[in-house]
Amino acid sequence: MNLKEKCKHIIANITVEPILAAYILPNTLAALATQNLYLEKACRLNLNYSDKVCTEIIHGNGSIYPTEEMNSAELVVYMGVWKTYLSCPLIEIFGGVTIIAMRSIVSKLVPTTDIGQLNSLFGVCDALTPILYSTVYNTVYANTQETLIGTIYIMSAVLMTPPAIIFMLMYKMENREKKNIASGQNQALETYKQTPKNEFQPRSYHKNEGFEDDQKD
Incomplete structure (x- = not known):
């Protein structure tokens, strides 16, 4: 296949990959980037701590104010609790589809x-x-x-790397298996075309007149 046909083949086989590229990865990176903003909001606005305390906590010097840092961290954690009630049903609904697809691909290999x-x-x-x-x-x-x-978000992203590699290898193995099956079918078709047609025609037979006379008698 040339480059144009490969691009058409890739576009035709796109399923959930845009969700990974357009939502999951940016969402994970944004969550890491906005942790300090959430912490600053919780410290300055919600808990109304002084600028000195909040600045030390944001700069990583929270050991000076352990109680204030712990209160701010707990508030940041509870900020996203309401999202769990929205994401859990979706995960339960669509999470099983991934397992079924994975087992289907593996069972074919x-x-x-x-x-x-x-x-x-x-x-x-x-x-x-x-x-x-x-x-x-x-x-x-x-x-x-x-x-x-x-840190748990970073660990989740790292742990997602081996499954992604495994899925890519499984996809290549499945394509290779399909190519082998297609090549075998093409080879059988070529063998059929090269075979003389008279070999597939029914053979002529001679009448056994003696046997027919016995049946008449």
Whole structure:
């Protein structure tokens, strides 16, 4: 395929990629960039602390005023709680689609005899993921609340890199499998075209007159 055909093929196969590029990544970067603005708003406006206290907290010198820093951080955290009630239903609705699509792609890449082992692996991962991720996220959040509140966002972005690479590899493997199937079909078609037509015609047969006479008798 030339460059124009490749571009058409890419555009025709676009599904949810624009959401990742246009919403998720900018939202994550904006959340990291606006943490200090939220902290300053909570300190100066909501809690009405002095300029000296708020300046020290924003510049990372919150150890001088630990109580004020903790109050400001807690207020910043609770600012986005209302968004959870909007995002959780959407995650529950569309989150299952991702799992179904992933399992569908993976099941097509393995032999039919290994599908049982693949489902067992999925079951183990589904059981261990909530335990591991909940522990890791709670530990990271508790240890970075006083230093960098947005560390969990950075960790989420880093943890998204291996799945993205795996999905790209799976996509390439699926395309390679489709090409192999298509090449096999084309090869079979070429073999059929090169085969002489008389081989597919029914063979002529001779009447057995003696057998027919016996049936008449």
